[in-house]
Amino acid sequence: MTFLCMINRTCLGTSRTLCRARRTYMRSPAIWRAASTKHPKGFVPPTEEDLLDLQERVQDFTRREIPEDVAARTDQQNEFPSEMWKKLGEAGFLGVTADEEYGGLAMGYQAHCTILEEISRASGSIGLSYAAHSQLCVNQLSLNATEEQKTRFLTGLISGEKVGALAMSEHSAGSDVISMRTTAKAVDGGWLLNGTKMWITNGPDADFIVVYAKTEPEQGAKGITAFIVEKTFKGFSCARKLDKLGMRGSNTGELIFEDVFVPRDNLLGEVNRGVKVLMEGLDLERLILSAGPLGIMKAALDLVLPYTHARKQFGIPVAHNQLIQGKLADMYTKFCASRAYTFSTARQIDNSSSWPTGTMINTRDCAGAILYAAERATECTLDAIQLMGGNGYVNEIAAGRLLRDAKLYEIGAGTSEIRRMVIGRAFNKEYS
Numbered sequence: 001m002t003f004l005c006m007i008n009r010t011c012l013g014t015s016r017t018l019c020r021a022r023r024t025y026m027r028s029p030a031i032w033r034a035a036s037t038k039h040p041k042g043f044v045p046p047t048e049e050d051l052l053d054l055q056e057r058v059q060d061f062t063r064r065e066i067p068e069d070v071a072a073r074t075d076q077q078n079e080f081p082s083e084m085w086k087k088l089g090e091a092g093f094l095g096v097t098a099d100e101e102y103g104g105l106a107m108g109y110q111a112h113c114t115i116l117e118e119i120s121r122a123s124g125s126i127g128l129s130y131a132a133h134s135q136l137c138v139n140q141l142s143l144n145a146t147e148e149q150k151t152r153f154l155t156g157l158i159s160g161e162k163v164g165a166l167a168m169s170e171h172s173a174g175s176d177v178i179s180m181r182t183t184a185k186a187v188d189g190g191w192l193l194n195g196t197k198m199w200i201t202n203g204p205d206a207d208f209i210v211v212y213a214k215t216e217p218e219q220g221a222k223g224i225t226a227f228i229v230e231k232t233f234k235g236f237s238c239a240r241k242l243d244k245l246g247m248r249g250s251n252t253g254e255l256i257f258e259d260v261f262v263p264r265d266n267l268l269g270e271v272n273r274g275v276k277v278l279m280e281g282l283d284l285e286r287l288i289l290s291a292g293p294l295g296i297m298k299a300a301l302d303l304v305l306p307y308t309h310a311r312k313q314f315g316i317p318v319a320h321n322q323l324i325q326g327k328l329a330d331m332y333t334k335f336c337a338s339r340a341y342t343f344s345t346a347r348q349i350d351n352s353s354s355w356p357t358g359t360m361i362n363t364r365d366c367a368g369a370i371l372y373a374a375e376r377a378t379e380c381t382l383d384a385i386q387l388m389g390g391n392g393y394v395n396e397i398a399a400g401r402l403l404r405d406a407k408l409y410e411i412g413a414g415t416s417e418i419r420r421m422v423i424g425r426a427f428n429k430e431y432s
Contacts, residue, residue: 040106046107051111051114054111058093058114075123076248077249079251086159086160096134099150104138115134116134128405129249132201133165136281140166141164141228163207167255168278184214211228213227224278234260236255245404246408294377297376303388304384327383331384338369345369367419367426380406381405
């Protein structure tokens with residue numbers, strides 16, 4: 001059995017065991033949040049065999065379309081390979097949680113994690129852009145758009161002909177997103193948007209962007225509304241593409257809205273109910289994005305396992321040194337524990353789709369999965385550099401890129417500190 005198969009089957013089995021052991025406790029009403037429509041019509045949770053088959057499909061795709069030279073060039077040039085969108089669309093990966101009638105796979109959140117994990121294994125930055133498109137944009141539209149909006153927007157996004165993004169954060173409203181200053185003033189036939197958004201993944205390339213703005217600023221959280229902004233709208237622009245430490249090539253920008261007229265047909269959800277869309281989207285965003293660090297940890301193991309067994313010092317492979325064995329064991333167990341947490345959480349959401357109360361989403365575990373995986377990925381990539389010695393410190397080897405990419409996941413989609421606060425507040429709610 002190959003190392004790859006060993007990881008896949010061992011970790012899938014582990015997550016199933018954890019899922020069974022915690023089920024009664026995790027159904028506590030105080031820590032579950034009901035959400036009635038988080039899956040497509042007629043959704044059936046995928047079997048373990050379905051997920052393994054999907055994983056093999058994605059691995060075939062990444063070997064063919066995202067080999068190491070593509071990943072390295074994307075990082076070095078800080079430019080997303082634009083032809084990748086249509087390739088991802090043709091492979092069927094851009095609408096994994098979307099309804100089949102719009103071209104989606106309708107396979108749910110375990111499948112989405114599986115795809116992101118393997119794409120991130122090949123390239124962290126391509127994986128991040130993929131997630132911003134498929135989860136932050138496509139899934140938000142799948143869950144909240146009208147049928148007319150789905151027909152108008154989803155088909156192009158799922159085929160890869162169009163690129164999607166979500167714009168929430170601002171210069172002064174990162175973790176405290178409710179303090180956003182972008183406004184939407186009601187006018188005849190729609191709204192005028194004014195303000196800026198910052199650190200927007202896919203922002204420089206996006207055709208359609210889910211944008212949050214304050215329709216009634218004096219109402220605070222109860223005055224936020226979600227809109228679908230099209231890049232052709234007058235007054236919309238990308239001020240600059242950011243030059244980042246890591247995730248280079250996942251094009252990220254600052255967006256400007258200057259009297260951007262958004263027609264009523266592009267309202268997403270209800271007026272002043274944007275926080276509901278936002279917060280429910282954040283739970284699923286954190287869960288899906290936790291698969292990104294999993295892929296990076298896999299890539300780190302891909303580097304160091306063959307290297308430490310081939311490189312000899314003092315006449316033996318360095319992997320025969322017990323100190324090296326300890327690091328390898330720690331990397332492997334951190335990866336497997338992280339994967340078990342992510343996939344058990346995704347499995348609970350998928351399996352609850354048929355519950356009479358509707359899909360149940362555990363805010364605490366969505367935050368916990370990405371908190372744990374992100375921090376373990378940074379540790380694993382640091383260990384990968386150490387295990388490779390001088391070779392790990394040169395840019396010809398991917399280890400440094402993996403570290404730079406991994407660090408993003410401790411910051412984006414809510415910092416590690418915010419995730420701990422989310423978990424703590426969930427406990428406070430449960431025991432109040």
